[in-house]
Amino acid sequence: MSAEPVLAVEGLKKHFPVEKGVLRRVVAHVKAVDGVSFAIRPGETLCLVGESGCGKSTVGKLAMGLIPATAGTIRLHGTDITGLSRTQMQPWRKRIQMVFQDPSASLNPRLTAGAVVSEPLENFGDIPASERSDRTVALLKKVGLSSDAMHKYPFEFSGGQKQRLGIARALALNPSVIVADEPVSALDVSVQAQVLNLMMDLQEEFGLAYLFVSHDLGVVEHIGHRIAVMYLGRIVEVADRDAIFANPRHPYTRALISAAPLPDPRARREKLVIEGDVPSPQNPPPGCHFHTRCPFAVARCRVDSPALRTLKDGRLAACHLED
Amino acid sequence: MSVATAPAPSVPRFRPWRFVRRNPTLVAGAVILIVMALLAVFAPLIAGDPIRMQPAQRLRPPSAVNWLGTDSLGRDVFARTVYGARVSLMVGLTVAFLSVGIGLMIGLLAGFFRTADTIVMRFMDGLMAIPAILLAIALVSLTRASVTTVIVAIMIPEIPRVVRLVRSVVLSVREAPYVEAAVAGGAPTWKILLRHIMPSTFPPLIVQATYICASAILIEASLSFLGAGTPPDIPTWGNMVASSRLFLSRAPWTIFAPGLALALVVLAVNLVGDGLRDRLDPRLARRM
Numbered sequence: 001m002s003a004e005p006v007l008a009v010e011g012l013k014k015h016f017p018v019e020k021g022v023l024r025r026v027v028a029h030v031k032a033v034d035g036v037s038f039a040i041r042p043g044e045t046l047c048l049v050g051e052s053g054c055g056k057s058t059v060g061k062l063a064m065g066l067i068p069a070t071a072g073t074i075r076l077h078g079t080d081i082t083g084l085s086r087t088q089m090q091p092w093r094k095r096i097q098m099v100f101q102d103p104s105a106s107l108n109p110r111l112t113a114g115a116v117v118s119e120p121l122e123n124f125g126d127i128p129a130s131e132r133s134d135r136t137v138a139l140l141k142k143v144g145l146s147s148d149a150m151h152k153y154p155f156e157f158s159g160g161q162k163q164r165l166g167i168a169r170a171l172a173l174n175p176s177v178i179v180a181d182e183p184v185s186a187l188d189v190s191v192q193a194q195v196l197n198l199m200m201d202l203q204e205e206f207g208l209a210y211l212f213v214s215h216d217l218g219v220v221e222h223i224g225h226r227i228a229v230m231y232l233g234r235i236v237e238v239a240d241r242d243a244i245f246a247n248p249r250h251p252y253t254r255a256l257i258s259a260a261p262l263p264d265p266r267a268r269r270e271k272l273v274i275e276g277d278v279p280s281p282q283n284p285p286p287g288c289h290f291h292t293r294c295p296f297a298v299a300r301c302r303v304d305s306p307a308l309r310t311l312k313d314g315r316l317a318a319c320h321l322e323d
Numbered sequence: 324m325s326v327a328t329a330p331a332p333s334v335p336r337f338r339p340w341r342f343v344r345r346n347p348t349l350v351a352g353a354v355i356l357i358v359m360a361l362l363a364v365f366a367p368l369i370a371g372d373p374i375r376m377q378p379a380q381r382l383r384p385p386s387a388v389n390w391l392g393t394d395s396l397g398r399d400v401f402a403r404t405v406y407g408a409r410v411s412l413m414v415g416l417t418v419a420f421l422s423v424g425i426g427l428m429i430g431l432l433a434g435f436f437r438t439a440d441t442i443v444m445r446f447m448d449g450l451m452a453i454p455a456i457l458l459a460i461a462l463v464s465l466t467r468a469s470v471t472t473v474i475v476a477i478m479i480p481e482i483p484r485v486v487r488l489v490r491s492v493v494l495s496v497r498e499a500p501y502v503e504a505a506v507a508g509g510a511p512t513w514k515i516l517l518r519h520i521m522p523s524t525f526p527p528l529i530v531q532a533t534y535i536c537a538s539a540i541l542i543e544a545s546l547s548f549l550g551a552g553t554p555p556d557i558p559t560w561g562n563m564v565a566s567s568r569l570f571l572s573r574a575p576w577t578i579f580a581p582g583l584a585l586a587l588v589v590l591a592v593n594l595v596g597d598g599l600r601d602r603l604d605p606r607l608a609r610r611m
Contacts (some may be wrong), residue, residue: 064507086512093509106500110522120508169508
């Protein structure tokens with residue numbers, strides 16, 4: 001597992017300006033992403049978990065180049081793609097593709113499934129037009145849809161089928177990384193498993209790397225190889241899936257995992273309940289972002305922001321109290 | 324796993340009578356307009372010469388020869404009314420098509436390219452402040468009275484309204500996930516604009532076009548009535564009303580015919596607009 005990372009992000013920041021008045025004066029910044037670093041190796045799934053508003057989806061959009069980063073670098077196959085213009089970004093789009101959260105909203109209601117899936121092929125023109133429809137049918141089959149789906153409109157599909165279309169579209173250009181922004185959160189639980197298994201099969205077949213954004217720990221436990229936990233724009237802990245679930249180290253990770261329901265009603269788990277609300281990302285607390293809600297916070301946490309560092313067992317955590 | 328078998332697409336059968344019952348305004352408006360349009364197109368076959376003056380036959384009431392009577396110069400009112408429909412409908416349709424076409428282009432660009440937006444929209448606000456009638460009078464006094472001048476004068480203040488409408492749709496659609504997905508798939512800007520954004524503007528634009536058509540017909544008539552529009556030698560409803568107003572008490576038919584025709588066409592266009600709005604607005608969408 002020491003292969004060159006396909007996607008590496010270093011010190012990524014995204015501050016959205018808050019404008020006010022007629023002159024659009026910038027009065028504040030929403031620090032949606034505030035210094036995030038991670039690397040994904042080929043064929044690996046890195047899950048970004050965290051509660052609503054912690055900036056995990058923004059990280060996905062930044063990696064896709066859909067919104068410009070405020071600071072930091074994004075490397076795709078070792079090449080810096082931060083701040084590229086749309087034309088410069090164009091060749092890289094073939095390497096990194098995206099599956100969106102809401103399968104209904106991410107498909108143009110006026111285009112047939114065939115048009116949706118073949119559009120990326122058309123944009124790049126690597127495949128002659130005569131072979132495009134064969135390739136489209138092959139893609140649809142790959143995601144478990146029949147070839148007569150070609151001429152149907154999105155409203156004729158179920159939610160799970162729509163997400164399969166979204167996956168087929170992302171696969172069309174043969175990417176090496178797919179950013180999946182909560183791809184199953186809009187689906188019924190029974191369909192979630194089907195779509196997740198499809199994604200895992202495709203990963204095996206094509207050696208895809210996933211940046212999998214989710215708030216659902218059950219989903220993450222199913223598909224993730226490594227898990228990165230985000231809180232208020234920062235990553236607080238990164239570890240292998242089993243290590244995170246068996247032995248979370250950062251207090252926030254511990255609280256998050258103890259809050260997830262277990263399938264076995266008799267099973268007991270360490271309970272760590274945190275109180276209060278997430279502070280506003282417009283005005284995050286100084287020091288460790290989590291100190292306002294952390295039951296273990298000491299004086300140092302209020303002033304000194306802990307860096308993400310390697311602990312003895314090899315994982316990364318950002319906490320003064322862990323070593 | 325039964326993923327491969329999607330439900331069979333159900334194509335609703337078209338039932339004409341049911342369509343009429345559920346869309347009475349749309350059908351009524353369309354029928355009136357179609358009859359008017361047929362009259363206008365086949366005017367030479369239906370009516371006599373609208374220009375020929377017969378001073379001996381002045382201000383005759385409706386009769387078997389002159390169905391709607393004659394005017395102060397002895398011209399056949401029915402023929403003039405039928406020919407007048409040509410000008411009215413042509414002005415209405417041309418203004419609607421041109422202002423929607425031009426407005427659509429400007430609106431798409433203004434909504435999509437934010438740098439152009441501020442400048443374009445302030446310019447449009449400026450244009451909106453010009454009343455069509457004043458502009459027409461100015462243009463006619465600068466150039467010379469013609470149908471083209473009238474069309475241009477009515478079109479200019481209508482364009483900004485279309486631009487505003489298109490821009491608002493573009494602003495709401497440009498952030499839609501499927502547009503973002505198109506960007507992620509490497510779609511060039513023109514394709515995003517034309518394929519993914521533009522079609523969403525059509526339903527409100529079609530409705531807007533009918534209202535523009537109705538108001539253009541009315542403004543054309545007003546301009547002709549004021550003598551600032553179509554030259555008086557061309558029979559239009561506005562010209563007819565203008566030349567007949569002195570004889571209102573002696574020969575009311577000279578004014579009733581064009582007035583009623585005008586009211587009927589504007590009513591029909593508005594009915595079509597309302598009917599289309601009900602059908603195209605997704606919130607009010609009903610089955611056929």
